[in-house]
Every structure is written in C-alpha cells, then in structure tokens.
Amino acid sequence: MATEQQLANFREEVAGWLQANKPADPGFLLPQSFMEVGSEQQLDFLREWQYKLWSAGYLGMAWASEYGGQGAEPIFQSIANKEMARAGVPIAFNVIGLGWAGPLINDLGTPEEKSKYLKGILTGEDIWCQGFSEPDHGSDLGSAQCRAVRDGDEYVINGTKIWTTMGNYAKYMILLARTNPDAERKYDGLSFFLSPMQVPGIDPQPIRKLTGEYGFTQTYFNDARIPASCLMGEEGQGWLLAMKTLQYERGAEAGAAGGLSFIRIALEDMIESLQGIKRGGEPVLKDPVVRDELMQLVIEDKALSVGDKRSVISALTHDYRGSLPLSNKYRWTEHARRMRQAAVRLQGAHGSLYVKDEQAVGGGFWQRAYLQSFSATIGGGTSQVQANIIAEHVLGLPK
Amino acid sequence: MATEQQLANFREEVAGWLQANKPADPGFLLPQSFMEVGSEQQLDFLREWQYKLWSAGYLGMAWASEYGGQGAEPIFQSIANKEMARAGVPIAFNVIGLGWAGPLINDLGTPEEKSKYLKGILTGEDIWCQGFSEPDHGSDLGSAQCRAVRDGDEYVINGTKIWTTMGNYAKYMILLARTNPDAERKYDGLSFFLSPMQVPGIDPQPIRKLTGEYGFTQTYFNDARIPASCLMGEEGQGWLLAMKTLQYERGAEAGAAGGLSFIRIALEDMIESLQGIKRGGEPVLKDPVVRDELMQLVIEDKALSVGDKRSVISALTHDYRGSLPLSNKYRWTEHARRMRQAAVRLQGAHGSLYVKDEQAVGGGFWQRAYLQSFSATIGGGTSQVQANIIAEHVLGLPK
Amino acid sequence: MDFGATQIQVSEEQLMLQDAAAGLCAELSSIDRVRALLESAEGYDENVWQSLVDMGWTGLAIPEEQGGAGLSVGEFVTIFEAMGKYLLTTPLMSTVLAAELLRRSSESAAHAPLSAIAAGSKATVAFLESEDWMDASLGARVENGRLIGRKEHVADAAAADLILVPATENGALVIVVVEGSSIGSEARCAHDVIDATRRAQALNLDLTVTDSQIIRGEGLALALDETRLIGALLVAAESTGAAVSCLNTTVDYLKTRKQFGKLIGSYQALKHPAVDILCAIDSSKSLVYQAAAEMSNDRLSRDARVACHMAKSKASETILFAGDRAVQFHGGMGFTYECDAQLYLRRALWVQQAFGDPVAHRKQLASLLLDA
C-alpha cells in the first residue's frame, strides 16, 4: 500500500502537471457536464484534452496496463480526480465509457470484451452512450419496453431510448432491452447489451435542452440488427447489470476510470461571483438579508460535506442507518438547484443576461448552471421519487 | 333597507357601548377562542358577558323577536361583530349554539324546536356542544360510527365523540349518529339529533390540550337513552344537516347569532408586541432580516384580506373559479400558524416564557396563540386534506 | 400600524379592456408564434404592434390633449396580465413607461413626445447604468451640448423611436429625449436576454443634443421614481398572467402523464405544490388588482406605493416558484427546449430582477410601514 509520502508526492505531481497543461479558454462555451456536449467543436476540444490526460497517466489508473491502465491503487485516481476539480480543468467527456460501461466491463466483462473496449474508452477514441431511460418510463427503469429479439446470430432491436448522452457521436451504447416480455417478474425479462451505434436502423435524434444547448439524443431503433455477441452476461441479467452500472457513480473507489464528469460548481465560487454586484449602491454581499440567505446555503453545504465523511463512521450513524448514503443524491442535487437559483437571483439586472452576453456575470455561468441543475433533480430518479425511497427505506413508512 | 346613515349611527352606538362596557381584566386567563373554556371561573365570567351583550341587543339581532332576537337586517349584526373584534372584548362563548345549532334551528327547525332552544342560546343559559368528530375518523366525518337505535319513544346511543367543545358544561349537543349501518351510501345512514347532555350514559371526559388548558371533552355514550323527538328532520338526513351546519361559519350573513368566536389576533398586534424586544442591543424591529420576514407576513396578510374582497367580484376571479373560497381556510389558518410561530421566535429569551410568567410578552399571549393555532390547521379538515380538496376541485387533479 | 387599503374594485374600462385584451392576445400570440419570434432579431411582430396601437393602448393613460384616452395607468394591469398569459411581448411596456415618465414630469417639453407615443411611436426609458435597480445616482450627463454616458439593460432600445435618457445637467436631473435613429449601431450592444421573448441593449451615448430635447423641472426625480414603481406593478401584472399559463401547462401535464401506473397528478408530492402555486397566484392577483385600484395619474399615495411594493415582491416570487416547479414536474420533458416550461422559467429570471427584486421591494415596504 502506498505511503502517505507517496500519495503527497503524487498529489503535488498531478497538481503541477494540471497547472502546466490546463487548456486555455477556447473562446466557445465548454460543457459544465458530460450531458452538454453539443457541437463538433466541443467534441474535438474535449477529445484532445482527454487524450492528453490519459497520455499523462491520469485516467484509468486502477485498470490493468494491458487495457490501457496502470494497475495502480484506486487512491491515486481519487487524488488525481480531486486535483482536476480543484484546478478547474475541463471535463473528461467520455463519461459513460469511463464511469459506467468501463468499470462494468473491467469488473464483469470477458477477456474479449476487455480487450475490445477498454482502451478506446480511455483514449477517447470510442465514445460511449447509455440507453436505459425510455420516453414513457422516466423514473421507472424496470418497465423498459425496448425489445431485443434473438434471430440467429443477431438480436433485432425495436423501440426508443431517451436521454442518450452524445448519442449522435457515440460508437457504442450500453443498452437495456427486453428479451422476454413474458417473464414473471418484469425485471427478469431484461438483458444488457454492448451495442454498436453505427448500424442501420439506429437513429439518434438530438434533443435541444432547456439551456438552448444539445448533449442528448432520443434514439430510435427500427429493426436494428446487432451481433448476438453484444449480449453481456446472459439473457435476463439486464436489470442486475444495469443496477451494478449505476453503482459506479461514486468514482474511483468503485472502479471508475476517473476524470471529471462535471466541473466543480462550488458555493464559494457562487459567493465570489457576487463580489462586484451592488444593490441600493451597496455591495450585495453587505446586505444583511442576502447574507442570511447565503449563510443558510453555507450551512447546508457544510452539513452535506461533513455528512459525506460521517456516513462512513458507524458510531456516528446510529440513529438512522443508511440515511446518509440514501439521501445523498436528493440533498446535494436540491441544494445545487437552490444555490444556483440564488446565484442568478442575486445578480440584480445582470441576472437577466444569458450566455452570449459579454456583460453576463461569469459568461452566464450561473444561469446555465441553474437551468442545468434540473438534469440532476430529474435524472436518475426525480427528487420526488428519491423522497419516497428515503421515507420507505430509512423511516419504514408504508408505500 | 337601512340607509348608510343608519348603519353609521349604529356603528357609533355599538362602539360607544362596547367602550363603556368592556369588562376589566379579570385577573385570570381568558380564552382566545370558544375552544378554550376550561374552568367554572371562566364560564361564569363569559356567561355574564354574553348575557350583557344580549341584553344590550347585540346578539341574535337577525333572529325573530319571539325567540329572543330583534328581527333586524343581518348587516347590523355584522357591524356589531366587527366592532366587538375591534374593541377587543371577550368572546361570546356559546359558539356552538350561536353559530352552529342556533342558525340551523332558526332556518330549518320546527316551531317547537325554535321555542325550546333559541332564546337559551342567546342568553347563554343553555350551553351547546357539538358531537361530530370521532376518535378514529378525524377528517372523515362521513364514516362516523356512533350508533343511534330507535327503541319506542327513545333512541339508544352508543359510541364516542371527540372534540366536544365544553362538553362538560353543555346542556345540549348537536349529535351526528348512525341510524342505519346498512345504508348503501355511508352518508345516508346518518341522522342528526338535538340531544340533551344530562342523561345517564352520557359521560363527557375533559381533554387537556397541548396548551395545558381544557375546553374539549371526549364524550362517551353507553346505552344513553334520549327522547325520539330529539331527532331533527328525518332519519338519514344527518349528513345534509351536518354539512348545512358547517356552512354557518361565515357569520352573520349566514344567519349566525353573532358575537366573537375568537378574539382578533392580528399581525399588526404581533408586530406591536415586538416593540420592546432587542437583539444585539438594537430593536429587533430594526433588524433587516426580521423586517424582511415581517414584510413577507404582511404581504400574505394583505393578499388574504384583499382576496376575501376579490372573491365576490366575478370579473376578477376568471382564471380559477372557486379557488378563493375553497382555499380560504387552508391559507388563513396556515398563515396564522406561521405568524404566531414567528411572534414567539422573535421575542428573544422571552420566547421561552409561558402564560404564568409575569415577564412573558403580553402574558404569554403569542405562545398560547401559536399552540392554539393547530386547532385550526387540524380541525375542520387538516391542511393536508384541504390541499387535496383544492387540488381536485379547483385544478381538477386526479384523486 | 397600517398595511394600506384593502379596497378593490373593477371599473367599466377594466371590464372592457379585460375582454378585449384576452381576445386579442389569444388571437395574436399562439405559442407557435411566440416560439417563432424567440430567435428573431426584433423579437416582436410589427403587425401586432400596429394592432395594439389601433386598440388605442399606447395612449390609454396619455391626456386627451396629447391624443390619449386619459385613463388611469392602473387600467394597464389587465392588458399586461393578458399579454403575460400569452407570452405576447412587444415594446408596449417600455412605451407605456416612457409615456408615464413624460406625463409625470408635468413639463410642456413633454407634450410633443407624448403626442407621438399616443399616435403610435415606440419609446423606452434608459433606467439603468448598472445592474443596480435601487441606485438612483447617474453618470450620464449633459455637457456643452452633448449627452455623454453609458446606459445598460435598456429595454426595447432597438425598436424605440424615442429613448428617454435620465442624466444630470449642472448637477440637476434632466430627461433627454433622444431619437432612436440618432444612435448608431456602433454605440449599441444587444444584450442576450435569458427571457428570449425580450430585447434590450446597452448604449454608449455621446451625442449632440439641442435644448428642445431636454426636459427640466423640479418634479423629475419623483416622476422617475414613480415610473419605476409603476414599472414594477406592470411587470407584476404581466408575470401573474404568465404564472397562470405556467401552472395550467403544468397541471395539464400532471393530468396526462402516468408513472408507476398512476397519473402523476394524483401524487401529493406534485399535487400540493401545485396548490401552493395556485395560492401564490391568487395572492399575486389580489395584490396586483388592489394596486391597480390605488393607481392615479396624480402623485402616488402612500397606499399606492405600499401596494406596488407588495405586488412586485409577491409576483416575482410566484413566477419563479411556478417556473422552477414547472420544469421539475415535467420530468425529462421539462428539461427540453421544446417544452414550454422553460419559457416560463426564463421569464421568471427576467421578472425577478426587473424594477427591483423582492428583497429590495420589501426593504422599501418596511420603511413605509415600520418607520413612518
């Protein structure tokens, strides 16, 4: 196991490298998250950055070297990730590959699957997307209706997936599809595919988001034929593999290849952004009512940060076992939404400006961040569904 | 119809009389509402005050003179009520008689019922209580289980009623009981009784409220026999009559005999009560954060007051017909709760004092008012049930 | 302690205007037309403008001597509520406020521009030199026959035939009436407004001005202050209309979308916030109508000021709450540009700052109520 000193040295090394290699402002909007890659221009820029990160040895550090990794302890990747956030560098954009498909293949894939897929994920050459959600079953993955029918050496896919990140740029999709509509439990009828995207009958249509930007597609499958070898595991294991996939979100510790999925949007920066703003001729940061609101946000922010640390100390979680991890998504995403809304609200007239305005505070960063925040309070189970889950699982309240 | 001048003269007359006759502080706690009469001492005091009000001609003004009223237009009673609120006199305590049973009997009673009951309601001699709610069916009156079985010239009552105001002092009860448990619609099985209380088998047990005071009883019926003539209307009309009764709450216009059910607890007075309070050496009313909160309350208060007037102007209610009357109870009671909670919260250390403390702000008025406020957010359909009703009836959202 | 009058009434004019406005806005502003204008340079339709002029709306509160109808400015509440409901945006609000400022200046120099507005000229007021709605200090000045200064967030500046520019002249407040055509494109910078139904510019002014363009007078500071308050009220009215449509859009979705086998509108987690939005709208309406009843074309009374502060504070919060929840409750759909929820949310982000945010209005309200 690495010593404290080794880790400290590594931290310094990464920080130095990032300092030296952080890309200059390209003069066009960069995505705040991997769900905002909407132009070839952005794609090229981010691909180059990810390749650079990987070449420097800061992506896939815990993966085996034969697949493009370095076989290092996961802690090194965690450190690198933290330094990337701190340095404010762009995202490592191929997130579905790095953080979802990659770790899954790395953990459960066959040697063939590992050889075929892992390295391209790290270099950014092979962009991955996910096909889990469907238009009619937003928060209810288990009811997915997209059909996969075995026909000889192929599966024939029919149906529609939505919220396919970079569906129009991706080479592969992790696809949840129904192979057995008659299964007793609906979950047992699902299977998991590592599907190619450049196949006749697969048609990803870009979705314009409320921000005005792109980043997702709705993906239509019309008798699309994919090789039967794309099935991961066995038929009927789809639900299991999808749930496993969603567990990798916690980052390097869970086996993800690392890099930033989201740029850091911190409360400290939000308060900083208000430095120049005045109300009634006085700095808005001197307004007692504003200060009170900001302190409420700071307190919540601190409570959540401390909560993340408390959640792993058993003696300090005796009252409501499981509440901290289970409420984590609900609380952080709602906090982010409130914080970003406040950021815009406190800008005075500048709050009405958007991203193409030269005078917009931080280039309209907070307007965009606020609108974008709904991706997290809606995606991955709406806040309302999250609250149900917490109520039922932690408090034991009836369905 | 009375002229403006006559009304103005009358207003002046009442105001003058109230000024001259307002009782002095008796040296013990007086009820803020009719749901708080918990001692003989209070009862005697309030009975005397109601008698005085009636003798002066300011109660039951719109009722016929043969039943103790004056046959005047309801507008006179409305004016008298408003002046009572303004003058801050004690409540006219026999509220279930004056505002519920009385108007019902006055509107729908037989001549015998009118002769027997109305005058005693006005003088305060005959105290009335209500027996609608039951322990297991809080917000769900239609499910009342208390049984009334006809046996010759009598009904035999068995069951339990709860939240019987002044049940231990009352001579009569308006009682909702089930005469036909087999009715197809549960509502059709209910009947309405003007029941005597001093009958063997009727046992009202005082309930101590969260304020520490009394005012309600839980009333047990064990084979209590009451004359069959106590049935009002016919068997099966109970639900209809109960609903009619609940509609009299709007005051004189609806036929109620008048007087105050609640003393006025106004936001203006709440703000006044904070005049002497300091925080950090400065008046709390100069604290910008406190002022902002108070202004939020003031704005809601004003919006509700204006809303009451807007609700009768058809052209100004075009978007959501019915929303103002239907949300009135929900909004005023929740506003009152918040306002009273803030009143206590803003008192500094004095917020921790209660009604027996000489230093408590206003004799602990706001502490008591806050605790008491839940009677309105719970009673008569909880706020949560109210929100359902508004959602379904105004917005048409599904059950 | 006096929270101001609670009287509310509806005038004959208001009733007629209400019907007319609802009908016209529904006809002129289908959601498709709203969307078609979002990415246009002008942001509005000249034919629509002409219809409003034909209705006599530009001159509604302009004195009859200057060709107007001489009604109370409060009558506009009903018009802007309807426009908000259909997201119909034109330079009308800017023009009405310019007329208000001119009229309230009570100076004869204001007569000619007032007549022009009554006849259909578009106008606007350059209220701001920074992001700070509550700062009345001015950098723009008239010096040696030139008007020099920078104005920001000038609503409808590109469309305006007349731009009213508050400035100082020898330390005194004046209003300079500038022809839009006299400001070149090099001096204009279009804002990217988050509410894409609106247009605004920053202006770098350095122009020759003649004496006849300058309105001077004792009452100008008060006139400007009152015009801002009236602006706050009109925005409150407009945003209340928008909040109604926003809630309707949301409720429609809640009645048709199913999840986990049930209409999502049956879940209290969505139902009860919808009720809270309804109640907030009811409050906003009550406050806006009551403020309208307090309006007059003379100096604003204390109660009128109280009412404007209340209306703007509540209406701002209402549309932001409604817009934010509209996006959330539409789920994934709400996250798309195609869904109308974003139009209301973007409107809300414009509304909350316009003519001062809720906290600023409550601060002024507190002074009126607690310190008098």
Added chain:
Amino acid sequence: MDFGATQIQVSEEQLMLQDAAAGLCAELSSIDRVRALLESAEGYDENVWQSLVDMGWTGLAIPEEQGGAGLSVGEFVTIFEAMGKYLLTTPLMSTVLAAELLRRSSESAAHAPLSAIAAGSKATVAFLESEDWMDASLGARVENGRLIGRKEHVADAAAADLILVPATENGALVIVVVEGSSIGSEARCAHDVIDATRRAQALNLDLTVTDSQIIRGEGLALALDETRLIGALLVAAESTGAAVSCLNTTVDYLKTRKQFGKLIGSYQALKHPAVDILCAIDSSKSLVYQAAAEMSNDRLSRDARVACHMAKSKASETILFAGDRAVQFHGGMGFTYECDAQLYLRRALWVQQAFGDPVAHRKQLASLLLDA
C-alpha cells in the same frame, strides 16, 4: 473563502460515553418519569443527578488538578444528545457551562469552585439581564462590597449551589461566585418556562460579597463569550437528540394511524416532510459532531466558532420544524397534552432562543466568513 474544516472523528472517550449515556438516559428517563417531573417544583430528580455525578460527568472537562477528568468539552456532545433524546433534564448543562466559564477564566480564584463542581456541586451562570442573548453589556455591578443587579432567565437557579454572576467592578468585567443559599426567596422569581422540563428564575441581587468571591482577569470577556458559544453547541446537541425522538414518535404514529382507509404514512403530504425532517436531523448531527471535533479546552479557533454558529442555527430550526410538524401530523391527537408531540414543540420554543436564535448566529457566522 473558507467555510471551515469538515473533518469529523470519534474519539475512544466518545464511543464509551455514547454507550454509557444512551444506557443511562434510557434507564433513568422513561417518558412517564419525564411527565411526572413536569409539574414538580424542582423539575428534576436528585437521585438522577447523583447518578450523573457518579458517572463523573460533572467533572468531565475539569482539569485533573481540580478533581476532573480533563477531557475536551466536546465530549459532552454525545451526553447531551442522549439526554435530549430521552428528554432527561437536570442542572447538568448549567453546571457544565459554569465549570467552562471558571476554567476558561484561567484564574486561581476559580480553582475552589471548580473542585466543588467536580465533586458534585450544582452551578449555573447568570448570562442574561434581558431577553437579548446578543447583548454583552452589563447592568450588574460590584460596588462598596455589594453585588447589585437584576439577572433574568437564570437556568437552574433554584437548584444551583453556586451562581456565577458576571458584573462590572470599576468598569471592568468580573465574575462573582455567589452561593445559592445566600439569595433569599424574596429575591427570586420563578419563570414559567414553556418547556416544562426546565426551570429558571429571575434574580434581584443585592448582596454583600467578599473579595474571595470575585474572579478578576483580562481574559474574562473572551471566556464568557466562549462559554456562550459552547452553550449554543450543547443546546444544539441536546436538541438534535430531542428531534430524533420527535421524529420517531411521529413516524410511529404515521405507521399505525389510518384515515380514508390507508395508513396516513403512505400519503406523500406527510411522508415527504418526514424525510425533510430526517435530512434536517442528519445535517444537525453532522454539524454538531463536527463542532465537537473542533472543540478544545484552549481558546476556540476560528473554525470552532464557525462550527458552533452553524450547529446552533441548524439545530434550532430542525427541532422547531420537527416539533411543529409532529403536532400537525398527529392530527387531533397532537392537539392534546397527553400526546408527546407537545413536549418536543415546547422544547423547540425553548431551544430556538437559547444562547441566541438562528438569525443571530448566522449574522455572526457571516462576519467570520465574509468579512475576514
């Protein structure tokens, strides 16, 4: 911008204390015993007090030289959380704070009273002369050998063997150590505390004092200020425990009560606020534990101060929210004295003011974070 440390840890002592405190409080403070004490004059049980002394809790943070255990005052967090959970109220908090003030004075005159406390004497500090927790000015004074002044809201004054009275002497702050027995009943007025588990008095002081009773020194103002902050933290800990029980009581009811044919806990209108209470409790716990980790028996660091302000602000709001909803969600039952919901709501009304309300703490926090 630095919001302070986020480290959190649990010491061996804490683990042991946690188990001990949970066990003892559960044993000593059934809800029946809590209720039996509500209307008693004393408000606590002398045998219970003796048990706490026997556990060594009064002397936990007192230096070993004075007979204590010399641990960090942060260790008390776990004890008061348990006491709050079982609504076990004794003069322990007053006593601990008195010891803290004595210890932080660093004066030798404090040694004797510290030893007495370690040995089981009850003590309290007369922090207040008005309702204003944020006012450090003093009317009480030592003059010609007499201590004269009025103190209000003195917690556990009737039980206290020692009352520490901040006063001025020739304009300088001193702490006068007064024996409870030297204050007659005519000089005491019992408060009617809304949280009926607590006792407090107002004191009209006019006493002879000897030099040995007076603690003087440079650091007293800071010691007093720090003691208040620690008081805020201990109240935060205690109220977080109470909020847990409050939520548990509510959840139990939601799981058993039916309305309209369903368990009411299945309605999102009750379920989701219950989750929000849970989250508020989780925040309070995190902040309280983190603050405990920042505590030290030396001067409080900036981060320790930040943490105390945060913990008290959040915990106050949490218990008030939990108590208010507990009453509401119990429906008619919640409106009775018999239902435990009112115990928690009354506790909340005490907590929110104690050692400063949330707004006051956030104001101080803002100065630390934004103005440094």
